[in-house]
Amino acid sequence: MLKIKTPKNARVKRALEKRAPKLVETGKKTLILQGTKTSSTLNAVLTEIYHLKKGGAVRFTRKNDNIRPFESGGETSLEFFSLKTDCSLFVYGSHSKKRPDNLVIGRTYDHHIYDLVEVGVENFKSMDSFTYDKKLAPRVGSKPFIAFIGEGFESVDQLKHLKEVLLDLFRGEVVENLNLAGVDRAYVCTALSSNRVLLTHCALRLKKSGTLVPRMELVEVGPSMDLVVRRHRLPNEGLRKEAMKTAKDQPKKKVKNVSKDAIEGKIGKIYIPDQKIGEMALPNKAKGVKRERREAKQKIADERTSxxxxxxxx
Known part of the structure; x- marks a missing residue:
């Protein structure tokens, strides 16, 4: 059981609110960790995923012997690490005779396991095995295109689930506007069969096309690997409804004395009370008033004298 923290002051309260689930998600951090036994291939895969998500990922290099995401009670340590690092995505690597080069990609909601996808890594090619112009190398933090090729992503349940998880893993920060010059990479996922997906990472080269929209060419820069889907676990219905909750559209409150016109736009009426100048109290230190009083008294005195x-x- 995770300990429930109650804020002791305003600073702690703000920190907990920042980590709390939000109706509109920002960029998700990824936790990358490994089990008791890994292979050289799996270590290279975890390292390159960390480099692809540099700035939005946390890497643990120590071995963890008590993490078993698909088993009951085996996810406690994983949820603890998710809470400590404030990561809502995780990639867990392990290697065994039954499941060699095994990757478990999962998501959490409120730092509890939401869903899981287990894949095996085959035909892995690292970034160093590709030769290309280094000027085309994608920049850290750039926004990627993600392409899913194949009918399996729309018809096969396990591939549909893998598509959702990969989108969350690689899409990066959620933005409203996009600058085409900042998009310099693409992830291409091709469904080879009902349980096998080819994942490749490519750089985008912009070329002249004679129009305002440039012509794009893909240059493979790695890594490249086959992902074989082994197991997957969908979220339970109660947790899914809680995670998919959205804000209800509330009608805008009518503002008094404000109207809109097609020609003049926004029109507002301002209430100004009647000014009763005769009843206004004049200040005592008004020099002009004192001078007028003196002149009036002098005039009356002169009239009486004459x-x-x-x-x-x-």
Whole structure:
């Protein structure tokens, strides 16, 4: 059982809210780890997946003997590592006589196992085995194209599930706008049979086409491998409904005294009360008011003096 943490102050509360599940997902981090026994091929596969996802992946190189994702109770350590590293995707490699060069790719929801896909790696070719112009090498953090070729991705359940997991694994950060110059790589997944998929990684070369849209050429830069689907486990219905929850479309609250016009656009009315200037209290330190009062008093005094002088003269 994982310990439930309660925030002790505002800083811890903000950190926990940042790790909590969100209605709109941001970029997912990937945890890459291995079992007690691995092969040289599997180590190379895990290393190259880490390089492909550099900046969005965490790599553990120590051996883990108590992780068995498909067995009951064998996922506790995996969920613990997912919570500590804040990773919602994981790639677990193991090697045995029964399942050689075995990869388990899975997703978590709220740091609990959501679904799993187990594949075997065959015909692996590393990046170093390909010769190409190094100027075409994809940049770290660039946005990839992902192409799925074959009817099996639409009709075979295990390939449909593998397609969803591979999309989450390689798509990177979720963005709304895309700059074509920043798209310099493509993952091509070809369904060779009902349980075998060829995965290749290619660089994109932009060439002139005589139009605004450039012509694209694919240059294979590796890695390349065959993925043979062995086992897969779909999420249970309750967890799936919780993970697929979306925000309801709430009607916008009507704003008072605001309307929209096709010509003038947004029109607003502002309420201004009647100004009663006669009842307004004037400030005591108004120099102009004091001067006017002095002039008025002087005028009254002059009028009285002139009137008194007239009376005396008569």
């Amino acid at each position: 009137k008194k002088q007239k009376e005396d003269a008569e």
